[in-house]
Amino acid sequence: xxxxxxxxxxxxxxxxxxxxxxxxxxxxxxxxxxxxxxxxxxxxxxxxxxxxxxxxxxxxxxxxxxxxxxxxxxxxxxxxxxxxxxxxxxxxxxxxxxxxxxxxxxxxxxxxxxxxxxxxxxxxxxxxxxxxxxxxxxxxxxxxxxxxxxxxxxxxxxxxxxxxxxxxxxxxxxxxxxxxxxxx
Amino acid sequence: xxxxxxxxxxxxxxxxxxxxxxxxxxxxxxxxxxxxxxxxxxxxxxxxxxxxxxxxxxxxxxxxxxxxxxxxxxxxxxxxxxxxxxxxxxxxxxxxxxxxxxxxxxxxxxxxxxxxxxxxxxxxxxxxxxxxxxxxxxxxxxxxxxxxxxxxxxxxxxxxxxxxxxxxxxxxxxxxxxxxxxxxxxxxxxxxxxxxxxxxxxxxxxxxxxxxxxxxxxxxxxxxxxxxxxxxxxxxxxxxxxxxxxxxxxxxxxxxxxxxxxxxxxxxxxxxxxxxxxxxxxxxxxxxxxxxxxxxxxxxxxxxxxxxxxxxxxxxxxxxxxxxxxxxxxxxxxxxxxxxxxxx
Numbered sequence: 001x002x003x004x005x006x007x008x009x010x011x012x013x014x015x016x017x018x019x020x021x022x023x024x025x026x027x028x029x030x031x032x033x034x035x036x037x038x039x040x041x042x043x044x045x046x047x048x049x050x051x052x053x054x055x056x057x058x059x060x061x062x063x064x065x066x067x068x069x070x071x072x073x074x075x076x077x078x079x080x081x082x083x084x085x086x087x088x089x090x091x092x093x094x095x096x097x098x099x100x101x102x103x104x105x106x107x108x109x110x111x112x113x114x115x116x117x118x119x120x121x122x123x124x125x126x127x128x129x130x131x132x133x134x135x136x137x138x139x140x141x142x143x144x145x146x147x148x149x150x151x152x153x154x155x156x157x158x159x160x161x162x163x164x165x166x167x168x169x170x171x172x173x174x175x176x177x178x179x180x181x182x183x184x
Numbered sequence: 185x186x187x188x189x190x191x192x193x194x195x196x197x198x199x200x201x202x203x204x205x206x207x208x209x210x211x212x213x214x215x216x217x218x219x220x221x222x223x224x225x226x227x228x229x230x231x232x233x234x235x236x237x238x239x240x241x242x243x244x245x246x247x248x249x250x251x252x253x254x255x256x257x258x259x260x261x262x263x264x265x266x267x268x269x270x271x272x273x274x275x276x277x278x279x280x281x282x283x284x285x286x287x288x289x290x291x292x293x294x295x296x297x298x299x300x301x302x303x304x305x306x307x308x309x310x311x312x313x314x315x316x317x318x319x320x321x322x323x324x325x326x327x328x329x330x331x332x333x334x335x336x337x338x339x340x341x342x343x344x345x346x347x348x349x350x351x352x353x354x355x356x357x358x359x360x361x362x363x364x365x366x367x368x369x370x371x372x373x374x375x376x377x378x379x380x381x382x383x384x385x386x387x388x389x390x391x392x393x394x395x396x397x398x399x400x401x402x403x404x405x406x407x408x409x410x411x412x413x414x415x416x417x418x419x420x421x422x423x424x425x426x427x428x429x430x431x432x433x434x435x436x437x438x439x440x441x442x443x444x445x446x447x448x449x450x451x452x453x454x455x456x457x458x459x460x461x462x463x464x465x466x467x468x469x470x471x472x473x474x475x476x477x478x479x480x481x482x483x484x485x486x487x488x489x490x491x492x493x494x495x496x497x498x499x500x501x502x503x504x505x506x507x508x509x510x511x512x513x514x515x516x517x518x519x520x521x522x523x524x525x526x527x528x
Contacts (some may be wrong), residue, residue, distance in 0.1 A: 118210065123213050133217070141221035149234045157205045158239045171239040174274075176266035177229035 017044065018060045025068035026060070033078045038128035063127070070116075070123045073108070074132055080104050081131055109139050114155045117143075214244060226259035233274075249281035257285045262426030264435035279307065287311040287321040294427045296457055297436045301332035312346070320350035320428055322357040325477050328371070331459045340371030351382065356393075357479045359386035364478040367478045382437050397425070426453040433457070451480035452488070453528075 015031040017042065024104035043061050063071065078099050105120045112120075117140055144152050153160060160167070210218075219235060219242075226232045232255060235246045245251070255278055256504040262271050275293075276284035288311040295304025305326065311319035341343035344365055352356035358384050365372050408439035433455030437448050442478030446458040450473035458464050465481065470493050475481035485493075 047231065068358055118207065120204070122210060125211075137218050137221045140218055141225050144222065145225065146227060146235070149238055152234060152238050156238075158207055158242070160238070161240050162237065173270045174233045174236065175266065175456050176262060176268050176271045177233035177274075 016149045019059050019071065020062045021066050021068040022064050023069050027068070027071055027075060029075055030079075033075060036081065036129055036131065037074075038130070040127065042128075050171050065126045066123045067119070070119050073120060074123060074127065075127060077108070077132055077135070078129065105135070109123075112139075114157070118156075187440040192264050206369075214241070215245050216248050216250055217247070219246055220254045223251050223259055224256050225255040226256050226372045231260055232259045245304055252278045252281035255283055255286065257428055257495055260289050262289075262432065263484075264432050267293075267436075279310075284311040284314045284316045284319070288316055288322070289429045289432075291319065292322060293328075293432065294434055295332065296459075301459075305332070307343060308351075312349075315349075315353060317350045317355035317358065320353070321355050321361070323360065324350065324361065325456065328477060329459075329463050331463065334460065344371040354389060356386050356390045357477075357483075357515060359389065360482055361479040365480065370478075430455045447474050449476040449480050450474055450489070451476075452486040452513075453483070454480050467493060469493050 017031055017034045019027045019029060019034065019155075021027065040061055040063075041158065044059070047059055066074075082097070115145070117136060120137045121130075121133065124136055144155060147155075152158070161168070165166050192474060213215060217373045222235065223232050232251075233384075238242050239469035260275065260278065260283075262275070272290075275286050275290045279290055285308045291307030291311065293304070293309060294300040298304070305323070308319045308323055312323055324343045326332065327339045327343035330339070341424045344362065347358045347362045347365065351362045363379045363386060364370070366375045366382065367397070368374065368379075386450065430453055434448075434452075435455075437455065437457050445461055447464060448454075448458075449456045454476060458474075458476075464476050465478075466472075466474045467481070467489065473484070473489060474491075
C-alpha cells in the first residue's frame with residue numbers, strides 16, 4: 001500500500017483538511033472527500049461552531065484509532081467515489097468512470113490480506129465512512145462465500161470454542177445445508 | 185449502539201500470530217453488519233450455515249434477526265432430499281425474523297409438500313402482503329384451481345386480482361396468465377387486445393432478463409443449450425431461471441406419479457402437484473400432459489411440448505398404417521398450445 005499523503009498546496013478551489021493518524025502522520029485531504037468520513041464531518045462541524053475563524057486547513061483532526069496505511073487506502077477509495085457536489089457527467093463519462101472504479105476496486109482487493117481487510121473495516125466503521133464500510137464488508141462476505149468452516153476460522157483467526165461433541169452435534173443438525181462446499 | 189467495544193485499537197496489518205485479537209476487536213454491531221452481507225449475497229444455504237458453528241460468538245450473531253431477514257433466496261434453497269426438522273426450524277426462524285422469501289418458501293412447502301393448506305396459504309399471504317410477486321402469483325394459481333379444496337372453491341375473480349398485482353410488479357408468469365385470462369374472458373371481461381399486449385410484455389421482460397443474465401456471465405452454455413423459448417421467432421434463448429422452491433417441489437414429488445393418482449404440472453420449471461384428482465387442465469390435442477395454469481401451458485408449449493404434441497387420433501392412425509389419413513388434431517400452434525403474440 002503506498003502512502004498518498006499529498007503535498008500541501010496553496011488554497012485552491014476546494015478547501016483542504018488535515019487528518020492526523022495514530023502514528024502521527026499527516027494527511028491533507030480535500031474537503032469533499034473528507035466529508036464522506038462522517039466522524040470527521042461531525043468534528044469539523046463542531047469546530048466550526050465553536051470557533052468561526054478556524055478553517056479546515058489550519059485545524060488538524062486527530063484520528064487516534066486509524067493507522068496511516070489504512071487511512072491512505074480509505075482516502076484513495078473515497079476519491080474514486082462519485083463526488084456529491086460534482087457536475088453531472090454525461091452518460092459516457094459516467095460509464096468510463098464506473099469501469100475505472102471497478103478496475104481499481106479489483107486491484108485493491110486482489111492483494112489484500114485478511115488482517116488488512118479487517119483493519120479497513122474497523123477504520124471505516126470508526127470514521128463512519130458508509131460507502132467504504134459497504135464496499136469492504138461486501139468484499140469480506142464475497143471472500144468467505146462458499147468456503148468451509150475451517151477456512152472461515154482461519155481467515156478471521158477465530159478460536160473454535162466448541163467442544164468436539166458440540167460441534168459434531170451442530171454438523172449433524174445442519175447437514176441439510178451442506179452440499180458442494182469447497183475446501184480451501 | 186455498541187454492545188461491546190475494545191478500548192485499545194487493533195494493531196495495524198497484524199501478523200498471523202495476532203489475528204485472533206483482530207476478530208475480537210470488531211464490535212458486535214459491525215460483525216452483524218458483515219454477516220448481513222454474507223447472508224444477502226449467499227449463493228447457497230451452506231454459506232450462511234457454516235457461520236453458525238465457527239464459534240459461539242458467530243453462532244449467536246449469525247441467528248440475529250437482522251442477519252436472517254436479509255437471507256437471499258439462494259441461501260434458503262434447501263434441497264428436497266435434505267429436508268429435515270432442523271431445516272424446517274431454520275426456515276421458521278427466518279420467517280419470524282421477517283424474511284418474506286422464507287415466508288413464501290415455507291408457505292409453498294407447507295401447502296404442497298406437507299399438505300398443511302391453511303398454514304401454507306397464510307405464510308404465502310404474509311409474503312404477498314409485502315408485495316412478493318411470486319407469492320401473489322402462487323396464491324392466484326391456488327385460487328384459479330381451487331387447490332386444497334373442491335372444484336367449487338375456485339375463485340376466478342380473486343385469481344385475476346392476485347395475478348394483476350403480481351403482473352403489476354413485473355412477474356412474467358403472472359403477466360402471461362393475466363394475458364390469457366383477458367384473451368379468453370376468464371375471470372375478467374374479455375379484452376383480446378389488452379391480453380395480447382400483456383403476452384408481448386411477458387415475452388419482452390423474459391427476454392430482457394435472460395439477456396441481462398447473459399451479459400453478466402459470458403458463457404452461453406451456462407443454463408443448458410438454447411431451447412424453444414421464442415423459437416417461434418427464430419431466437420435461440422435459454423430458459424429463465426427457476427425459483428429454488430419450484431426446484432424443491434419438483435424433487436419432492438419425484439417422478440410425478442404417486443399412488444394417489446395425482447399428477448404434477450408437466451411444465452418442467454413448475455413442480456406443482458394436484459391437490460385433488462383432475463384438478464389440472466390437460467392439453468386438448470394430445471391429452472398426455474397437464475398444467476396447473478395457462479401460463480405453464482403456454483411456456484411448456486414453446487419450450488418442449490410443441491415438438492412432441494401429437495393428436496391421439498393421428499398417432500393411432502399412423503400406427504394402423506395410416507389408412508384414415510388427415511383426420512383429427514389441431515394444426516401446429518393451435519389446440520393445447522396457446523400462441524403468444526409476436527414481438528414487434
